Each structure stands twice: as structure tokens, then as C-alpha cells.
Amino acid sequence: MTDEKPADVAARAVRRLTSAILSARAHGAVDPDLAAEISELADLLDAEAVDAVDCISGKVGTHDGALERSPVSGPKNPVAIPLRFELDDDGNASAPAEFPAQYQGPAGFVHGGVSGLILDVAMAVANSGSNRPGMTAEMTLRYLRPVPLHREVTVRGRHLRADGRKMWARGTIEVDGEEAVVCDGLFISKELSL
Numbered sequence: 348m349t350d351e352k353p354a355d356v357a358a359r360a361v362r363r364l365t366s367a368i369l370s371a372r373a374h375g376a377v378d379p380d381l382a383a384e385i386s387e388l389a390d391l392l393d394a395e396a397v398d399a400v401d402c403i404s405g406k407v408g409t410h411d412g413a414l415e416r417s418p419v420s421g422p423k424n425p426v427a428i429p430l431r432f433e434l435d436d437d438g439n440a441s442a443p444a445e446f447p448a449q450y451q452g453p454a455g456f457v458h459g460g461v462s463g464l465i466l467d468v469a470m471a472v473a474n475s476g477s478n479r480p481g482m483t484a485e486m487t488l489r490y491l492r493p494v495p496l497h498r499e500v501t502v503r504g505r506h507l508r509a510d511g512r513k514m515w516a517r518g519t520i521e522v523d524g525e526e527a528v529v530c531d532g533l534f535i536s537k538e539l540s541l
């Protein structure tokens with residue numbers, strides 16, 4: 348018995364579907380009947396879709412906000428892995444991650460832009476964990492070694508310091524305990540309204 352919500356179950360299934368479509372076995376050769384069935388399911392859900400801005404802003408469903416729909420950590424978002432960040436006592440964020448086929452850049456490795464996306468959120472979570480949330484203003488990425496698909500790596504975010512509205516943070520992806528991608532970010536606190 349699980350208390351997983353239907354939307355989370357559906358998102359997890361779509362993730363598996365995405366990976367399967369890209370997998371060597373499927374190899375772009377999805378059975379036409381199966382493809383039609385998948386399209387029909389998409390039509391069914393599409394017919395129930397609500398306004399996209401309301402969805403992403405978390406206005407739809409009071410207990411079901413934007414973080415739940417994040418492209419990195421949102422269990423409801425099929426695009427997300429999703430990562431589950433933990434915060435330590437100092438507000439540092441970390442999460443284990445294993446990237447499936449849909450995140451591939453160079454053959455067998457994670458796309459560099461995906462690493463940037465993941466690290467942006469890791470730093471944002473650490474800033475929030477240090478009670479200094481803000482908008483990303485700048486990110487500098489250094490790709491030291493490739494990040495393999497299908498292998499557990501560690502994602503970390505650390506709030507470094509703040510000066511007025513400015514915050515500095517660092518995010519890393521570690522492979523076998525060694526830094527593979529390092530990101531330095533500048534964040535600016537700002538009141539947001541849609």
C-alpha cells in the first residue's frame with residue numbers, strides 16, 4: 348500500500364516511457380499500435396489540462412505548489428529525475444542522482460545544460476535553506492570530467508555568503524567522490540509577482 352498521489356504515479360510512468368523510447372531496445376522502433384495507444388492517453392490528459400501559467404505558479408491546488416512541479420525535484424513533473432534534496436544543519440543541500448537516457452549529451456554522458464539546470468536548483472535550495480532565497484543572476488560552470496548516465500552521482504549546493512540583496516553559492520556534481528562539474532552562482536533577492 349502506497350500513499351503516492353496519482354499525478355506522481357503518472358509522472359513516474361511517463362519518465363519510464365521516455366527512457367524506454369530512447370533505450371537501445373526500442374531504438375526508435377516503437378510498435379505503431381503502442382505509439383497510437385500512448386498518443387490516445389496523451390489526448391485524454393490534454394483534454395483535462397488547465398491553464399499552464401496557473402499550473403506552474405502553483406495556483407491550482409493549494410497544497411500542491413511550484414516545487415512539486417519543478418523540472419529538477421518535482422515528483423509531479425515527468426521531466427524531473429526527480430532529485431530529493433536533503434539539507435544538513437548548516438543549510439547545505441545534497442541529493443543522490445542517477446541520470447537516465449533522456450538526459451544524454453555526449454554518448455553515455457549527461458548533457459552539460461542539464462548539469463547546469465540541476466546545479467542552479469541545488470544552489471537555490473541551499474540559499475533557501477540558509478534563509479536567503481533569490482533569483483539566479485549569473486552562473487559560471489566548469490566541466491572538469493564527464494558525468495556518466497545510469498550511475499549514482501552526488502549533487503551538492505552550498506550557500507557561500509551574502510551582501511545586501513546579493514548571494515553567492517556553489518554547486519557541484521561529484522562522480523566517485525571527485526568533482527565533475529562545479530558551478531559558481533550569483534543570486535539576487537527579489538519580490539516576485541506574476
Ligand SMILES: CCCCCCCCCCCCCC(=O)SCCNC(=O)CCNC(=O)[C@H](O)C(C)(C)COP(=O)(O)OP(=O)(O)OC[C@H]1O[C@@H](n2cnc3c(N)ncnc32)[C@H](O)[C@@H]1OP(=O)(O)O
Nearest residue numbers: 467468471472475476482483484485512513533535536537
Ligand atoms: C528549504 C528548501 C526548499 C526551497 C527550495 C527552493 C528551490 C527553488 C528552485 C527554483 C529556483 C531556480 C532558480 C531560477 O531558475 S531563477 C530564474 C532565472 N533567473 C531569472 O529569471 C532572473 C532574471 N533577472 C532578474 O529578475 C533581474 O535581472 C535580477 C533579479 C537578477 C536583478 O534585477 P534587479 O533589478 O532586482 O537588480 P538591480 O538592478 O537592482 O541590481 C541589484 C544588484 O545586483 C547586481 N546585479 C543584478 N544582476 C546582475 C547580474 N546578472 N550580474 C551581476 N550583478 C548583477 C547589480 O549590479 C546590483 O549590484 P549593486 O550595484 O547593488 O552592487
